[in-house]
Amino acid sequence: MASNGIIDGNHGSRPHKFDPNFTQNVINATGPKASPRMRKVMASLIQHIHDFARENEITVDEWMAGVELMNEAGRMSTDRRNEGQLVCDVLGLESLVDEITFKLASDAADAPTATAILGPFWRKDAPVRKMGETIVFGIDNGDRTYMHGRVLDYRTGEPIEGAELDVWHTAPNGLYEQQDPDQPDMNLRGRFTTGKDGKYNFYCLRPTSYPIPYDGPAGKLLQLLDRHPMRPAHIHFIVTAPGYKPIVTQIFDRNDKHITDDAVFAVKDSLIVEFLPYKGDPNADFELPYDFRLASYDDASKHSLAGTTEESASGFSGQ
Numbered sequence: 001m002a003s004n005g006i007i008d009g010n011h012g013s014r015p016h017k018f019d020p021n022f023t024q025n026v027i028n029a030t031g032p033k034a035s036p037r038m039r040k041v042m043a044s045l046i047q048h049i050h051d052f053a054r055e056n057e058i059t060v061d062e063w064m065a066g067v068e069l070m071n072e073a074g075r076m077s078t079d080r081r082n083e084g085q086l087v088c089d090v091l092g093l094e095s096l097v098d099e100i101t102f103k104l105a106s107d108a109a110d111a112p113t114a115t116a117i118l119g120p121f122w123r124k125d126a127p128v129r130k131m132g133e134t135i136v137f138g139i140d141n142g143d144r145t146y147m148h149g150r151v152l153d154y155r156t157g158e159p160i161e162g163a164e165l166d167v168w169h170t171a172p173n174g175l176y177e178q179q180d181p182d183q184p185d186m187n188l189r190g191r192f193t194t195g196k197d198g199k200y201n202f203y204c205l206r207p208t209s210y211p212i213p214y215d216g217p218a219g220k221l222l223q224l225l226d227r228h229p230m231r232p233a234h235i236h237f238i239v240t241a242p243g244y245k246p247i248v249t250q251i252f253d254r255n256d257k258h259i260t261d262d263a264v265f266a267v268k269d270s271l272i273v274e275f276l277p278y279k280g281d282p283n284a285d286f287e288l289p290y291d292f293r294l295a296s297y298d299d300a301s302k303h304s305l306a307g308t309t310e311e312s313a314s315g316f317s318g319q
């Protein structure tokens, strides 16, 4: 059988199973004022989604179940929960789009810090904190961790002054503060800005693995696919600096049991870290050294890094 539901080969004399002109008619309905990108992307989407329906002989009931799932995700989404994004995440779409957007043409060993998905729990305007402060409030049962390192130009190795680290992670109960009425607002979040030496340091917790929220459509999908909702323990970052391409990333605890089966497929080898036992600091039991490497816009465009204009990054560049 060929694609598009067209029967051929041994059955070449049979008519098309479905109207062979239908999809092209839908694509051709696009008007002359549609932008070239819109025209290209939507023609491709229509083609693929129609092929998908034909190849799987999707019924009206099945299609309607999909529509209802999207509607339910929309109804469930608020400024504290992004269910549509979560549905994409369990299908691997955000991780794939992240890879496409940030892939370097060359896989140099000294590449910038790899990116990972933003996920649905980032909040704008996390508190600005002083270097060396903690992001942990009202929690006394976590693995206290001293995280430190530098923000560097990946090409020159020079420290970057004025780089901002926006960090967030879950509490030991597996919940981000906006999911948990018992945590103070903006707990386990903070923004830190480097000085001349490019160094940063702060106190956080060694994170725990947690289930993505599975009381909505994303959870329903996982259940139907016989999959678990767990994410390996990770800390989220957005690192920005004037003149540099921002990175959205996560670092993952090597010893987490879900390190090889993340429910949203975000783990990359270069983002796996080791929490080290830490002696001599009354405020921390673990140490986590980690350097971030950023590409300047100049380097990024020279080396074919996609999405490298300051405009395209503006969503994370400012307050």
Ligand SMILES: [Fe+2]
Binding pocket: 119, 121, 234, 236
């Ligand atoms: Fe997360």
